[in-house]
Amino acid sequence: MDKIQLEKQLFLPLTKLKMVKLAELCKREQSVVPVLLEISSFHKEPKIAFRAAWVLEYILFSSFPSADDQLLFFNYYPLQKHNSCRRHYTKLLLLLIRKGHPPTGSSLSAIINQTSEWLIERKIPVAVKANCIEILYYLRNEEDWIEGELKLQIELLMKSGSAALQSRGKKYLILLNQE
Numbered sequence: 001m002d003k004i005q006l007e008k009q010l011f012l013p014l015t016k017l018k019m020v021k022l023a024e025l026c027k028r029e030q031s032v033v034p035v036l037l038e039i040s041s042f043h044k045e046p047k048i049a050f051r052a053a054w055v056l057e058y059i060l061f062s063s064f065p066s067a068d069d070q071l072l073f074f075n076y077y078p079l080q081k082h083n084s085c086r087r088h089y090t091k092l093l094l095l096l097i098r099k100g101h102p103p104t105g106s107s108l109s110a111i112i113n114q115t116s117e118w119l120i121e122r123k124i125p126v127a128v129k130a131n132c133i134e135i136l137y138y139l140r141n142e143e144d145w146i147e148g149e150l151k152l153q154i155e156l157l158m159k160s161g162s163a164a165l166q167s168r169g170k171k172y173l174i175l176l177n178q179e
Contacts, residue, residue: 001025006039006052007048009022010051010052010055019051023055023062026055026059027062027063033056033059033060033073036052036055038076040056041080042079049084053088054088056092057088057091057092060092060095065096071107073093073096074103077089077111078111080114083125083128087128090127090131090135093131093135094131094134094135102139108139111139112136112139112142112143115136116136116149119132119136119157120153126161126162127164129157129161130164130168133157134168137150137172140176147179150172150176151173151176154172154176155169
């Protein structure tokens with residue numbers, strides 16, 4: 001399935017069942033992950049970008065990404081401009097980190113900086129912020145400033161954040177203070 005065919009499929013409304021069927025169809029294609037990354041990152045229509053990110057998340061959660069796909073994902077992660085797609089991207093990054101495949105090399109710094117920006121930015125959805133807390137917790141030893149800044153941001157977010165954000169913040173604040 002080429003990019004044009006995939007965009008046509010993503011233009012149609014997707015229920016979860018339709019998304020799963022599309023994702024299963026896409027999984028059979030060798031070069032679909034780069035296409036989904038491109039569409040989810042740069043498509044001018046946010047709904048299509050969201051649907052591409054949703055399919056991408058399903059594919060990468062159901063079959064662990066190859067080293068090439070991981071590297072490509074790490075390069076696209078800091079470029080993500082759609083708030084609706086950031087939730088999928090942060091979930092995918094957490095999957096990779098938890099499975100022992102954190103970003104390295106030149107993508108590491110860009111990912112840390114972008115994740116930090118999403119954590120502080122006001123208009124970022126709560127689920128993305130919660131994922132950012134966890135990502136930065138796992139990457140806290142990669143840069144000297146992360147741990148201290150993360151503690152401060154969590155404390156700020158806990159003052160006015162949702163119950164879910166306060167719960168996640170409390171958990172990671174406790175872990176940070178135990179070290």
